[in-house]
Amino acid sequence: MxxxxxxxxxxxxxxxxxxxxxxxxxxxxxxxxxxxxxxxxxxxxxxxxxxxxxxxxxxxxxxxxxxxxxxxxxxxxxxxxxxxxxxxxxxxxxxxxxxxxxxxxxxxxxxxxxxxxxxxxxxxxxxxxxxxxxxxxxxxxxxxxxxxxxxxxxxxxxxxxxxxxxxxxxxxxxxxxxxxxxxxxxxxxxxxxxxxxxxxxxxxxATDPDEGLTQANIKHVIYRAHSLDKDEVVARILQAEGRGKTVIFTRTKRAAQRLVDELGDRGFNVGGVHGDMGQEQRERSMAAFKAGKVDVLVATDVAARGIDVDDVTHVINHTIPDDDKTYLHRAGRTGRAGRTGIAVTFVDWEDLHKWALINRALDFGQPEPTETYSSSPHLYSDLNIPAGTKGRLTTAPKADRPPRGDRPARGERRSDGPVRNDRRAGEGSGEPRQRTRHRRGEGDVVAAEHGAPAEAPEGQGTHDGQGAEHHDGKPAPARRRRRHRRPAGGAPTGA
The missing domain is CATH 3.40.50.300 (P-loop containing nucleotide triphosphate hydrolases)
Known part of the structure; x- marks a missing residue:
């Protein structure tokens, strides 16, 4: 030198x-x-x-x-x-x-x-x-x-x-x-x-005569992958031994943001750079990547020429580039300043024609990408991924639920809602569940004891235009909604 x-x-x-x-x-x-x-x-x-x-x-x-x-x-x-x-x-x-x-x-x-x-x-x-x-x-x-x-x-x-x-x-x-x-x-x-x-x-x-069209210090790995399995494959690649900073390229800005969210949910320290982000956000994300605060950057091609980070070890093409020039610029984010790097490209079934053109232009000699899934043994050996690696670093947070002992038993009334299930008998009682129907009209309460279904007295199951009941004897919806509106003293409204 x-x-x-x-x-x-x-x-x-x-x-x-x-x-x-x-x-x-x-x-x-x-x-x-x-x-x-x-x-x-x-x-x-x-x-x-x-x-x-x-x-x-x-x-x-x-x-x-x-x-x-x-x-x-x-x-x-x-x-x-x-x-x-x-x-x-x-x-x-x-x-x-x-x-x-x-x-x-x-x-x-x-x-x-x-x-x-x-x-x-x-x-x-x-x-x-x-x-x-x-x-x-x-x-x-x-x-x-x-x-x-x-x-x-x-x-x-x-x-x-x-x-x-x-x-x-x-x-x-x-x-x-x-x-x-x-x-x-x-x-x-x-x-x-x-x-x-x-x-x-x-x-x-400034090229070496024996270098060919691609940089000799970059290992190029081409996989034919299913779109529904790509995220899992990416998550396992991100756990490869010796992996440093990694750039993942997508075709669209929506796909970039979706992948940022997905990898973040899987526990990876990830940032994004794409057109839907404001310039300040893009610069903060890029600065965090350069400083090592995040080690995975998901980007669209708009950022391909501005990622000048020497210690990028992996470039992953989540979607195949449109042509050989774009491929070279994406892959060139790794293997910089004389270092070695790995470029992994996923080819969808419908994009095989694009790969055929890139393969021919760059003289890769791989006309048929290897069909690969997240469970494929060659994925682990090709990229030095430890055996047994899964695609998640942390468990996604579960929705807040009360401890099991604090949950109401089946059929019990919650404080904030109706009965959960009326089909089963009360737990531990050994008796059928009691059902009660409240009718507001005259303040009468018609109940069926010990599981017997409640029936309206004769003559009260029809609507005569005078009362509050429908033809089936049940209260009108408006009266049912007012049933829970009680004054501070606890007496029903209108009582």
Whole structure:
């Protein structure tokens, strides 16, 4: 590994990196930093999790100098809010020994704090296209002096339909600029964008010739699973030996929240990041995951590029991604910074055609995923799950019920309701249950002693329009409801 000092990086930046234990450059950094520091336009292409942020961040910070003048001099454009936060934090580290200030500009947060940071003279802006254009149109963000421009995760910009916004942003920045473009994949429209807005860029591909399309340090496990058994399988995987932080991806935000609730009920320490959550909630959940307060994060693809956590050991695709690019970005959340990782993918029966396309594109050589259930022996051996593991850490709380000795016996009247069951005799009495019918009309009480059914006296079983009884001799509903309304003295109402 190459030391940053060998790449011409300033000592204060080297010290800032060393404070976090970062002392050697990754291949993408080793190849791009020496080119970008003098001002060469660079296209950096490398798999996610290989250190692209420092690859463009170090040249940007160093080229601005130790004490840059107030005002926006550098602009880093990212596709998602989560990625904006991650890049902002990395640049905060790089500028920790300098007077340079960094501000993150993205939606879902109040304008006031972002505007105040801009008015205070922040020199580096990290932002998403929508909020950048919004503040620029309001003349609250001046990009005309931005001479350092970076497009990060450019292929995701294409997927989210941001290319038109990117063109608007390029019209607002300085025409004399140093431009860097970083991406995990390089589709045609991104290449065309680079040709339009970059000057003689050098294309750097930081890959190992024997690595293949997927990272060699990630173990890929593909299962054909039943949708009703997935949660149980996930819960058992989460108890595998050596499991650290785990990211679980779902296709929809509703599925994400349902899985958060389900795993929480099973006793796991779980958080979520999806579109139904407010931005503050998403940031708190992500911060708790990075800090280790929760070790399972359920997310939709909106967060796939912003989860920059080195110690993620497992990625689980609860639902299969739509294409091979999404698969790579999901799986790239593990095996970062040279570590090893495991990516588990569940394929539903109706999604086998999607897996066929991903398998062919990534050359997995697994056209038929292994049919797997929570009880399958190979599940335990493949993922190092202890024998006998079940899918629940704690028992779900039971509804509050009185102790058995305090419950009324069958047939006894509760204080708050009617007789529970009139079919059985009183417990322990040895006699049939006595039944009593109260009729309110004249205050008469007709009772049947020792189990004999009560019968109305002759002539009182019909309704003559004068009394309160129905044709069957029972009180009218209104009178029955009034029966329990007694004054404080205890006498019936109207008595």
């Amino acid at each position: 190459t030391a940053f000092s060998d790449l011409g990086v300033d000592q204060d930046i080297i010290e800032a990196l060393a404070s976090k234990g970062i002392e050697s450059a990754f291949p993408i950094q080793e190849q791009t930093i020496p080119l970008a520091l003098p001002g060469q336009d660079v296209i950096g292409q490398a798999k996610t999790g290989t250190g692209k942020t420092f690859g463009f961040g170090i040249p940007v910070v160093q080229r601005l100098g130790l004490t840059p003048e107030p005002g926006v001099k550098a602009l880093i454009v990212v596709p998602t809010r989560e990625l904006a936060v991650q890049v902002y934090e990395d640049l905060q580290l790089l500028t920790s020994n300098r007077s340079t200030t960094v501000v993150a500009i993205y939606g879902g947060k109040a304008y006031e704090g972002q505007i105040e940071a801009l008015k205070a003279g922040a020199q580096i802006v990290v932002g998403t296209p929508g909020r950048l254009i919004d503040l620029s149109n309001q003349r609250l963000l001046d990009l005309s002096h931005a001479t350092e421009v970076v497009l990060d995760e450019a292929d995701k910009m294409l997927d989210l339909g941001f290319l038109a916004d990117i063109e608007k942003i390029f019209q607002k920045v300085s025409q004399t600029r140093h431009t860097q473009l970083f991406s995990a994949t390089m589709p045609g429209p991104i290449v065309a964008l680079a040709r339009r807005f970059m000057t003689n860029p050098i294309h750097i591909r």
